[in-house]
Amino acid sequence: MKWTAFTFAAFAVLGQVGVATAKPPRRALEISVQSGYGHVWGKNGDRSHELESRNGGASVAVGIAYRTPYLFVPWVEAGWATLQWSRETPKAREFSSEAPSTSSLATAYLLLGPSVEEGVFRFRAGIGLYHQQVTSTFAGQTITPASWDMGYYLAYGVRVHDGPRFGWGVEAMGLLMSESQLTYLGIALRFWGNAWAEPRH
Amino acid sequence: MLSSRTAVVVCLVGSVNLPACGLVTGSTESVGHPRFENGGLIAEATPLSQVSARLLEGLWEPTAGGSLLGSSLVVQSSPGYVSIFGDRDATYAVFEAGCLDDGRLVLEGYHRTAIDTSTGLVRLFVEPADAAQAICDGKVSDGPLTLEGSFGNGSGVPDQTLALVRQRLLLAAPATMVIAHRGGCRSSDDCGASENSLEILRMAQRLGADRIEVDVQVTSDGVPILYHDSSFGPLLTSGRYCRGAVSDFTWAHVTQLCKLRYGEWVPRLDDALRTVVEETELVGLWLDVKTPAGMNAALPLVRKWNQSAADRGRNLRIVVGLSTEELVNAWLGLTDIDDVECLVETGVSELRQTGCRIWGPRWTLGPMASTVAQIQAEGHTVAFWTLDEEQFIDLFIHQAKPNGLLTNRPGLVLQRSYLAAIQAEGEATP
């Protein structure tokens, strides 16, 4: 709750900057890049053999949105996020003499959905595909299995600077990988440029 | 940590992500049964012998508390346990039985409803006292036999009356083989352990089965394991990195990265066969090998454990299941396999072509009564898969008259098959 309240408050403050500087176009084809950092929640299984671990990590994404003066703005986004990394001692007795395993989990994603823009604030919801990628080294071998999952996306953000051609803002995002039962929550910086724009009159 | 209120907001919007919403602690799911405090009265009792436990078997009817289990109850024993199987929503109860110092014979355990997994504690005493004493001594009791006690919900103390009276003894064996799917039940059935685990193999008999079916996949380094899907995923496993095709994992990585849904190890086929041979009294094991590589990896183990079972005097048949044309063709390409039994899931022509003794058609083809009768007349065994609904179980038992049924509800199939056999016996008797 505190985390949510903090982000809302921070975005409200940043939003005042956005309100003061906003000169957004009436319609635009917006291309954005964003980079952020997040934390993962979900089923983690047995962690009793863990020597060290990192939860969450960086995320990057590129997206396209078609901004209109109407309620919904459709968007498409492709991205990648680091989810987890850890070193664990061997769990099975037959491999007890082996060196600790090193494993990581990341996801690539392709999402689309509508967003609602109210002033400088934007709320996004989406649905799409997550490609979970594992890399693990143990007992002298490295494996890289992967699986496809369906999932959802939620985000709310604020446009700090929203000009006729460029802008930037901050977004709190959530990757809801429903099949994997994992949730990545993070904060990201967004930069966008308008490939095409119909200015406001 | 994600606060509960924020989690609710996230969860309401991503409504199918409920498991991630609830499990913020990183723990594995659990599916335990309620247990009596301090072990209950059983902790102070002398465990009932297998011979004595069999004296409790029979067809029973409730005189009180019939809403729990249903109306026609089958009581059957298995090593170390006594189970009651009813027909109300596939409900069953599993007990440990023991003789107390004061002469009472107590059964303590839990009930579970298979279709919605509600559960609770149950405690019953054998009455009258002289019958209880006789059974504890391993002697047959001629008079009426009742079980009287109470049951509860969840971990609550049993406070609702339950009383059963035995109507008759069971037949020597049920007319229909009860083959428990995935080793005992599916993980989603919450019957006490994950599917395809060593733990569920040990439980299968007390769930009503005398035979089981397990699924075999192969790792990248050729180790056959028990696992149903072709890919590891959160439906059947726990483990952050347990994702991706089974064939992409080495056995070492399986042990390191994957546990089954309720925390058990993913078993090797070798360990599973050892468990069945050495720790159970199951009489049949159907290996659903998913790939020709799995079949080839399984065959040496099947031979090894068939021999071990024979050496121990165990009455056990291990059968390799051929579920696809690819597997049938791979089987036909093998030489020197007369010592291994097989089962064909595809058509009758493949059954005859392979020379397999068992035909396992899927139930959605219908009872096929005349075809089943013809196949049985040729000396084959027929077992349909996979039947869970009572009305369909009855339909197949009465119309198709198969030798066996593969099911996620072994107790229900056992109960329905006994009732059908008793009904047939009644119709046969003038």
Place this chain on the structure above:
Amino acid sequence: MTAGKVTLETATGGILLAASLLTRPAQAEEYRPDFVAHPVGPEAGRWALGLGVGFDVLPRRLVEAEWRQLPHAWLRSRVGLGRKFYLSQRANVVIIDNQFQLGLGWGHGVGEFAFGIHDHFGVNWGTMFVSGFDAKGWAFAHNPGVSVEYPLRGVITTLTVEALILHARHITVGEASLTQKHITFQGMSFGLTFESPLESKNVVFYGLAVVYAKPDYQLWLAFSDAEQRQIYPRFFAGYAF
């Protein structure tokens, strides 16, 4: 499976993207498009026809498979009967689970809001030739419901609540069959539909619904012995003429 998912997502996204390229606010004074979900149906003699795609994400507990998404083709049409009544037809088709319904609806606007009631009767049927599932079945379905609409910045936003009732069900497996004749209340459906009028005077519709129903409501799951109702989402998008 993967290609199917990508195709579905791409198709849905393409419709949404195309919609926004052409969206304009509704001009109530001079022209009112004929919507397929708005509580107030078309005027007498006018009709609306909607084609779309949708998919249900079936519950994990019941669908023991890696593939839980059940796609449908959607067909919706309405014809105005006058006095605010309209005749409605709905169809969802995917071979293994099909629904075809006819219904009657009535709606009335109050200020910016609109309210409506409707009732649909029809047939659910399915036939399965996917490996491992060869049954056929049908059931009579009955879906009474209410809806309320409010325009959000030119987008017609309709909340629809329906009861899901089945009268009689007949299932055939091989030469055997089972019939249930009693009426069962299967559950409820809560849907949010967004309809965006386009410059071409047609409409793009999209939305989601939450279905709370017994596992055997959809014929594909007719063989589940589980009784508890399950929650699962349904997504859809389409184009109305």
